[in-house]
Amino acid sequence: MEQVTRAKALAPQGTAGNALERTAGRVTRWAENWFPDAYIFAAIAVVVVALGALAVGAPVQRVGVAFGDGFWSLIPFTMQMAVVAISGYVVAVSPPASKAIAWLARLPRTARGAVMFVAFVSIGASLFNWAISLVFSGLLARALARRTDLRMDYRAAGAAAYLGMGATWALGLSSAAAQLQANPDSLPKTLLAITGVIPFSETIFLPQSMLMVAALTVASLVIAGLSAPVGERARTAQELGVSLDDIDMKLEKPVRPGEWLEYSPLVTVLIVLLGLVWIGHEFTTKNPLLAISNLNTYNFVFILLGMLLNWRPRRFLNAVAKSVPSTAGVLIQFPLYGGIAFMLTKAAAPGGVPLSEHLAHFFVAISTQGAFPAVMGVYSAVLGFFVPSGGGKWIIEAPYVIEAAKALHVHLGWSVTVYNAAEALPNLINPFWMLPLLGVLGLRAKDVVGFTFTQLIVHVPLVVFMLWALAPTLSYHPPVMP
Template sequence: MLASIASRFSRMVERYLPDAFVIAVIMTLIVFFAGWLMNISTPMALIESWGEGFWTYLAFTMQMVMLLMTGMVLAAVPFISKGLEKLAGLSHGKKMPYVLVFLITSFAYFINWGLAVVVGAILAREVGKRNKEAHFPLLVASAYAPTVLYTAGLSSSIGLTVATEGHFLEDLMGVIPTSQTIFHPSTVLILIALVITIPVFIVLMAPKDKSAIIPFREGKSVFSGKKAKTDSGGSTPAKKLETTPVLGFVSGAIGLVFILSYFFNGGDLDLNIINLLFLSAGLFFHQSLGQFAGAFKEAATSISPIILQFPFYAGIIGLLGSSGLGQLIIDGMVSAASAGTFTVFSYWAAGFVNILAPSGGGQWALQGPLQIPAAIELGVDPAKTAMAVGWGDAWTNLIQPFWALPILSIVGLSIRHIMGYCILLSVWVGVLTSVLIFFLY
């Protein structure tokens, strides 16, 4: 029954859901007119808020661009691509492909969400190549589904923020160690429940009719992952510099030594280090700078949606913050909560705000100063409130096209191909997590 519902719902979404960029523009207009019609701010003030926030994600956009490109270039290294092929070869049958992609990507999300973006997309593509019984859109949805887990991982933006001395809410809630947030038994139990049930739900959505299965098609991917070809003609000094492995080996080794020193001195894993790691390893393992540059050029074809859409969501955050609309939304939900239901309402509020402003760190900057004082007044643990906001932020990533863009860019699909499955999955995640947060937080 679920497979039939998922198939019909997915077809409906494919027909009516516009491109992700169109969604970003429509959401911008919705937030703008909502702020205006509710007399929160004047049209000119709203326009100024949008413009001031438009480039907030500029540094983050470049980080994501480098993450995708360096990750894909690293995946094109011969021994790594062969390793992914062998791993993908384990996905026999009709159920294993989805489970394998989900579980491996979930592990990557626990380590670092930036790393997981590349791992999940490339693994889904490789599994799709080798298993024509797998419905490729659902396979990609399986790679994207673990995004709901990142708040309980080592790169949890909210969990790490409140554990950092000098964070902007330290005067209200103090510095909260990760033992009370990410590694708290309640958080671990929610994580385990989701890891067990989500792949079951995904498998139940898989098409049973062979005619409904859409297999992977090589032409649909914008990145082949194959070894880039270089011009080997001639033996001029310039060509020798391009094809010698020495320059790439040395420059990559310098980067890797720096990273080892960084971690040895107590450095934390973040996007910048992940990017430098991918870049250095790619230089180190590719056979020449020419080959590395060729792979980098091929990878560049996949990043245009990221560059185009990130600034528009930054503008929405500017609108929500400066206009007071974000505060109105959060206050409205939290005002209906009691001490026993506060964390659940915080979860729902975070999920709703995340649809409009998809950024864990940006959302905490907007929502934290409003929710933590209310939590303290009601006698609710600030650490549990912070994690409830984090789970809410991660929950509606399933129905927010913003975070799907990196994976979709690699596999060459549109948001409409996977969103039907993601929306149904978000219903299950929302219900299960709401119940667990109510009893555990």
């Protein structure tokens, strides 16, 4: 019965809808038929880079040793990015956040306005934490779908909830590349020697970067509103066969005396108070921008916030348990990226140069100072579709991107922004990062990809143009070594 209901809901409803739905269906079916799991692409990248290193003359033993040496080089960063996902989920499903969602869901007055509102919340939240953006926006879309006075297209709202991850997250505080470059302790030493330290003030807090965020936000909201079906063309969650029951986070009563501390806020309060002492010290003794740039500080704040908002340890632990599956890709893929980075930078022919320098020379040869941001943006976006990394791909690209930027005298922080802006583009049509959100929504990738593909058509030329047009407004500075 559910399949019949969904089939009726997705039946053609007019010429314009037919074209959009056919395009979405074709793109998604093609991806589902021909693209394996994202891990396979990371594994293929290992093989390709190893073959590339061998091709430039590196001995087999040196390539293998570099891969093994680099495999665990990103363990601190891997753990940090996993905690970003966990803490974001825990905050988003807390009782105060749930109440905030219920209140926000009462604000929109029209179905099209509701879709745009979800997009706005998703984009705004993504600038602070991409995991919060996915989960919170998904729960907001569900809450709006419960309103009987709005005939909101649930597919369009689901796509809008994904726009933070597909448009702006990499230009915000949870940008893996910006966080990595601002934290020398997290950088592999081979990469640190090339890039130096690039603080937030030279990446996400550049006026040019913030202008990009503003332009992408406006474009995304307009497209989300105009592409959302309304009236009889809209398809509600009920018509799609989606259950809108609340995600179960309710606590049972303790059954044993030894469990009372799990259900008491006492331990939570004591830990949060202790943590606040450290946070106060951190932000009063350092520049606040430098303090929040530290990924450990960023995660510490969100973990404490998650503890506080969930109040009772048992509820906090339940939320953590539900969040862990979203970290699987990070945990298994980032070690491969570490091995790739070492093969790029350390596996060289005797007396020769590593593969990263050959790639840097290639990009210098085909680029000019003015064209470099656009060329690298397109390249990074294409690579990002095959290796959806959530930012870890920067470890692979940084050695030759920064070397090329230095040779062409391109602002190094803007080179990170080029990567960040291009990194988000393939997310709009790659289902990998949609999975946590789709789980919350009860939808499938092909239900939303038609709307996200529409966003991609506008975002690609807009992003590439801004990367090219804004680059000349910045001056080159040599790397800053710690």
